[in-house]
Structures are given as C-alpha cells and as structure tokens.
Amino acid sequence: MKHYIGAGNPMRAQFEAKAAYKAEHFAWSYEAGVGTVTLNRPERKNPLTFDSYAELRDLFRALNYATDVKAIVVTGAGGNFCSGGDVHEIIGPLTGMRMPELLEFTRMTGDLVKAIRACPQPIVGAIDGVCAGAGAMIALACDLRYGSPATRTAFLFTRVGLAGADMGACALLPRVIGQGRASELLFTGRAMTAQEGHAWGFFNALHESDALLEAAAKMARELAEGPSFAHGMTKTMLAQEWSMTIDQAIEAEAQAQAICMQTEDFKRAYEAFAAKRKPVFGGD
Secondary structure (H helix, E strand, O other): OOOOOOOOOOOHHHOEOOOOOOOOOOEEEEEOOEEEEEEOOHHHOOOEOHHHHHHHHHHHHHHHHEOOOOEEEEEEOOOOOEOOEOHHHHHHHHOOOOHHHHHHHHHHHHHHHHHHHHOOOOEEEEEOOEEEOHHHHHHHHOOEEEEOOOOEEEOHHHHHOOOOOOOOHHHHHHHHHOHHHHHHHHHHOOEEEHHHHHHHOOOOEEOOHHHHHHHHHHHHHHHHOOOHHHHHHHHHHHHHHHHOOHHHHHHHHHHHHHHHOOOHHHHHHHHHHHOOOOOOOOOO
C-alpha cells in the first residue's frame, strides 16, 4: 500500500519525487499528481524493446517510493497502444539465444507486470488502436482500462509459436473476462474487439479516439485527489485476496479498514461531511 512519509520523518531520504523523471525509451509527463507514461514509437505502433521493457519495469518499481505521484495513465502515441515486442529488435535476437538467456528475458517481461501490479498508485490505461502481445499484457495489468471503438486487443502469443501463458496471462485474463473467454483468446490469438472487451469487462468504458486520453486523465485526476493511502490499501487487498478464503478475506479487510480509520484522511472526510463541503485529502 502507499505509505505517507512526512517531511520530518528520518526515512524521507529514501523516498523521492518523480515529477521531473527523464525517460529514455518512452515519454513521461507529470501534472497535478498524475504521471503519464506514453509508449512513443508511433511509426511502428509503439513496440517494446529490451531497453523499454527494463526501463518500464524500473520506473514502476520506483513509483513505490514516489512522494508526489498519486495516479498513473498509460497510453500510446499515434492512435495505437502497443504492438508488443519489436519483431526485429526482440523476436529476431531471441531466436539465437540459449535457454538461460531466454529465461532472463521472460522473467524480465514478467517482472514488468509484477511491478505494475505492485505499484501502489491506481493505473488507468488509455488503450486505442492496436493492443497486442506484451502490449495487451500491460493493458491487462492496469487497474482500469478505457478503450475506443477502434481498439483491437490480441494475446497473440500462439501466432508466433509460443504458449498463451506469457507474462501472467493465464492467471490475470480469466479473472477479468472469465475462463472460457480467456481460453479462446489465448488458444487462438485472435483480436478481441472493443465491443467484446467492454461487454466482457476488460474495458471499463469506451470513448471515441479523440476523447480517450482525456477521459483516462480525468479519472486519474479524480483518483489522485482521493485518499491515496486508502487507494493503495484497496489495490493491495484486490491483489492479495485472490489467494484467500472468504473468511480470510473478511478478516484481512477488517484489519485493513481499521488501519485506514487511523488516518487523517478519515478524519478529514468526516469533518468535511459535517461541514457540508468536499474533503481535501492529504494521503496521511
């Protein structure tokens, strides 16, 4: 969960702001508590490289310690989200690697999904056009997903001779759209239409392409203005309760809620309600 670290706390030096982060292999921007990651190789539909995989993994890991980023938007440039791993810069070199090297690569790609899921900030995907392979997995790892009528999402691993089990697909996708639907997409590699994705719960909403990014950013701003410690707790519990029994989950939520009841944000919300005004949360 996201922890508040006050300016006078001796641990504060371990935490750093990310507003001024300089990305090398994608674009990063920051405004009013919201960080935006833009995959930006539009001439190739924003494919990933070895370097962009690693930098994305490292950024999402580092966001655990960011003091300023409260919510994140992930999107792509030029009308597409991400076409997956670059055929020439990744797929080609992989065919010449030995198994230990291949395992290092597949673990790195999985570590990106782990980092996105473990990142305490809510993540909103703005997913337009092509969303394929590893790009589909990045989208799947987001907490909320907005698409456009033009979005086509394909877990196309079998179409390049690989298993549909990649980057956590066999665990995550059935939980979002159901076992049968996930099985079809992972066996066939066919593209899920935007309308299917919305009806099946993959997309929270669809927006026209020219309004998509702003809709995602608006949601991210609303989340950033909310109680960030409590949002982090919600994300933590959503992940942890997959492996709990119902009784364990109820007890875990009792403990989580008792912790949140000790925050200043809980008091702020009560005081704002009593004063008939909107609360201003501080994340502590």
